[in-house]
Amino acid sequence: MVRVGVIGCGNIGRVHSLILKELKEVRICAMADIRIERAEEFCRQYTEGKGHAYESIEEMLEKEELDGVHICTPHYCHVPMAVMALKMGVHVFMEKPPAISRDQFEQLKEASINSGGRLGICFQNRYNETTRKVSELIEEGRIGAIRGGRAFVTWHRDAPYYTESGWRGRLDTEGGGALMNQSIHALDLLLHWLGKPVRTEASMRNHHLSGIVEVEDTLEAYMEFTKGKEPVRASFYATTAYVNDAPVLIEIAGEIGFIRLEGDTVTCQEAGDTEPFIWRSPKGRVPGKAYWGSGHEACIHDFYDCVNTGKVFRNDLESVGLTFDTMMDIYESAESGEK
Known part of the structure; x- marks a missing residue:
């Protein structure tokens, strides 16, 4: 026990x-x-x-x-x-x-x-059914070699979310806003499928809570990766200045099609297909955010299975190093204006 x-x-x-x-x-x-x-x-x-x-x-x-x-x-x-x-x-x-x-x-x-x-x-979205389905389709070669990707997180956070918490909205306690708090999971999945960026360029703003919080409410990043003869390119956009919490959208583009994850739905469109393949994940038993989903249950179960068996946990510190480093690269580029 x-x-x-x-x-x-x-x-x-x-x-x-x-x-x-x-x-x-x-x-x-x-x-x-x-x-x-x-x-x-x-x-x-x-x-x-x-x-x-x-x-x-x-x-x-x-x-x-x-x-x-x-x-x-x-x-x-x-x-x-x-x-x-x-x-x-x-x-x-x-x-x-x-x-x-x-x-x-x-x-x-x-x-x-x-x-x-x-x-x-706890990078629990690695355990989502939709995440596994996207990986499965990529591994099957349904869209050919990966050429690029994009991710959009458009959510809503007003002033009370920050001011009533006692710690959100401050750089020394929250560390960052739309990227670090709200969209780090989307970045993690994008990198899971695309790999390590060799070039990162980013910008960030505070559009609707300027003077209230220190962290960004909007961030965009451009990334290039080395895969094959041509660089794989990705666009990343996150904001908490939208009017509601829309489902996260992540799309992986290949040579012969694309795979799109949006909320609980995965869509795969191959070249020549008249109708796309559409797959929807079953609802989980553990409460999660309806606009994203929750893999907390599977993630925590896996951790204790690894504790008891000695197996390597897929969400150990080494496994999240790429996501953390890229997040910091994005912030440093946005702050300095340099690539």
């Missing part, structure tokens, strides 16, 4: 707790939140009153004999908390982003290498 604690009793902490409660090999022993009443509520709801509530990770780790922790806190807490647990040999499963700076990422890397605990990053 793996004894775990959940740190951060907000919306995403609820998703983690709901999944953990149903895992036979896991027992939730403790909850921590700076608002102790929220930790107490989570204990009542997800541990049948048997868990203990704490106001800090320090107190939780000191008083509990835990095998693992789930970090569901604001971005700036991710690395300090993960490093603290890893130094004690505790397994860590943490929400995105893995870090908000290159220095933080290196700290996390060092702690992970020197720890007896396993580290997993």
